[in-house]
Amino acid sequence: MIRVAHFSDLHYAGATLSEVHRCFSFAVATAIARGVDCAVISGDSTDHALELHTPAVQALARRLQQLAAHCPVLLLQGTYSHEPPGTLDLFRLLSTRHPIHVADRIEQVALMRAGEWLASGGWRFDSLPEEAGVVFSCLPSVNKADVAAAIDAANAAEAVGEAIASLLRGWGVVNRRARLAGLPTVAVSHGTVLGCFTEHGVPMAGLDHEFTTSSLFSAEVSAFMLGHIHKHQVWRDGTRLVAYPGSIGRLHYGEEGDKGFLLWSVDANGAGLEFVPTPARRMVHIDFDAKPDMEVVRIAAAQAQGAYVRVRWCFPEEESGTVDRAAIVAELAGAAEVKLEGRVVPVVRSRAGGISREHSLPEKVRRWAEATGVDGGGLLARLERMEAAEVEQIVAEIARGESGAIVPEHGSQECPVDDALATAELPR
Numbered sequence: 131m132i133r134v135a136h137f138s139d140l141h142y143a144g145a146t147l148s149e150v151h152r153c154f155s156f157a158v159a160t161a162i163a164r165g166v167d168c169a170v171i172s173g174d175s176t177d178h179a180l181e182l183h184t185p186a187v188q189a190l191a192r193r194l195q196q197l198a199a200h201c202p203v204l205l206l207q208g209t210y211s212h213e214p215p216g217t218l219d220l221f222r223l224l225s226t227r228h229p230i231h232v233a234d235r236i237e238q239v240a241l242m243r244a245g246e247w248l249a250s251g252g253w254r255f256d257s258l259p260e261e262a263g264v265v266f267s268c269l270p271s272v273n274k275a276d277v278a279a280a281i282d283a284a285n286a287a288e289a290v291g292e293a294i295a296s297l298l299r300g301w302g303v304v305n306r307r308a309r310l311a312g313l314p315t316v317a318v319s320h321g322t323v324l325g326c327f328t329e330h331g332v333p334m335a336g337l338d339h340e341f342t343t344s345s346l347f348s349a350e351v352s353a354f355m356l357g358h359i360h361k362h363q364v365w366r367d368g369t370r371l372v373a374y375p376g377s378i379g380r381l382h383y384g385e386e387g388d389k390g391f392l393l394w395s396v397d398a399n400g401a402g403l404e405f406v407p408t409p410a411r412r413m414v415h416i417d418f419d420a421k422p423d424m425e426v427v428r429i430a431a432a433q434a435q436g437a438y439v440r441v442r443w444c445f446p447e448e449e450s451g452t453v454d455r456a457a458i459v460a461e462l463a464g465a466a467e468v469k470l471e472g473r474v475v476p477v478v479r480s481r482a483g484g485i486s487r488e489h490s491l492p493e494k495v496r497r498w499a500e501a502t503g504v505d506g507g508g509l510l511a512r513l514e515r516m517e518a519a520e521v522e523q524i525v526a527e528i529a530r531g532e533s534g535a536i537v538p539e540h541g542s543q544e545c546p547v548d549d550a551l552a553t554a555e556l557p558r
């Protein structure tokens with residue numbers, strides 16, 4: 131049995147540094163204290179291309195060094211936009227007590243009994259290395275654009291899914307042999323499982339996802355360690371498990387649930403895991419589709435103590451007055467950070483802003499006329515007449531062409547009122 135610490139989606143960068151470094155530092159220290167035998171980072175160690183002198187690069191390198199002082203480390207290539215190809219190469223150069231292996235191609239890697247990494251020459255081992263202690267199968271992030279360039283572009287997403295399914299089955303042959311030989315087996319990848327949930331609670335449906343749970347289980351590993359999706363989730367097939375730890379820290383407003391990492395125990399027959407929460411920041415968002423309601427802000431302030439708070443509002447331009455930003459900030463004095471995002475909807479885009487808040491039809495017409503800058507007097511007079519007079523009376527007036535009546539040009543006598551409105555001279 132081997133114990134593996136599995137971290138993912140660290141997203142080190144300048145803007146995320148305080149959050150992710152606090153969480154990853156906690157995770158690394160905890161994993162070491164718990165005596166793990168090996169550590170895996172399943173992609174997106176960085177958030178975007180970073181310059182060498184930035185504090186985020188140093189902070190990440192320091193933690194990797196701390197980790198590799200304790201046990202062998204496997205780093206998997208994540209999404210290219212987060213982790214440009216070559217980013218991880220730098221960490222191969224760290225001088226550490228235990229080796230760091232960077233998996234940036236499709237391969238199998240054995241963690242040898244002596245604690246060294248030994249990679250397959252091709253995409254899998256032809257025969258299991260003697261002295262192999264654990265067999266890892268590594269599938270870095272798949273660049274769909276590469277696949278699209280190589281094959282029929284329109285079906286690239288589905289083709290990727292099919293190619294991955296056959297790759298995983300191909301690994302299955304080797305992994306079955308490894309398990310029969312009593313070895314723990316692990317797969318590490320970075321991608322989306324069909325039907326999984328994002329950190330915002332949105333289910334990932336459709337055909338353009340890399341994995342299905344059945345394709346993952348066909349790799350025949352005891353533990354499938356995934357990255358990419360920032361929400362922790364687990365799938366089980368008997369004693370074998372597939373899991374995302376989720377991101378190490380909380381990166382966006384609206385992310386649900388705890389953040390953390392996984393402590394796996396893996397043997398030839400199956401795996402167990404423990405989710406360890408990190409001290410991720412709390413984020414509270416208060417959204418208004420009108421001006422901020424100070425009473426709501428006041429109530430939210432109690433749960434916003436120490437949290438990162440975002441207040442968002444939105445109101446139509448024709449509503450005069452401004453929002454008292456200072457009052458909102460004062461109300462949320464106990465928050466770690468307050469972000470104010472106000473949006474004023476311009477009249478041209480609101481068309482008839484505020485109309486839904488008026489109760490009577492004449493008020494709505496008046497509001498519409500104001501918002502669109504027209505003289506609504508004629509319409510209001512006709513509306514009043516429509517409400518007061520009998521239908522027959524109005525029809526008779528129109529038929530006689532009396533002054534004040536609206537005469538439809540192509541009028542149907544069946545529905546004079548509608549036609550009257552339709553042909554009235556409305557500004558566009």
Ligand SMILES: [Mn+2]
Binds near residue numbers: 139
């Ligand atoms: Mn990510």
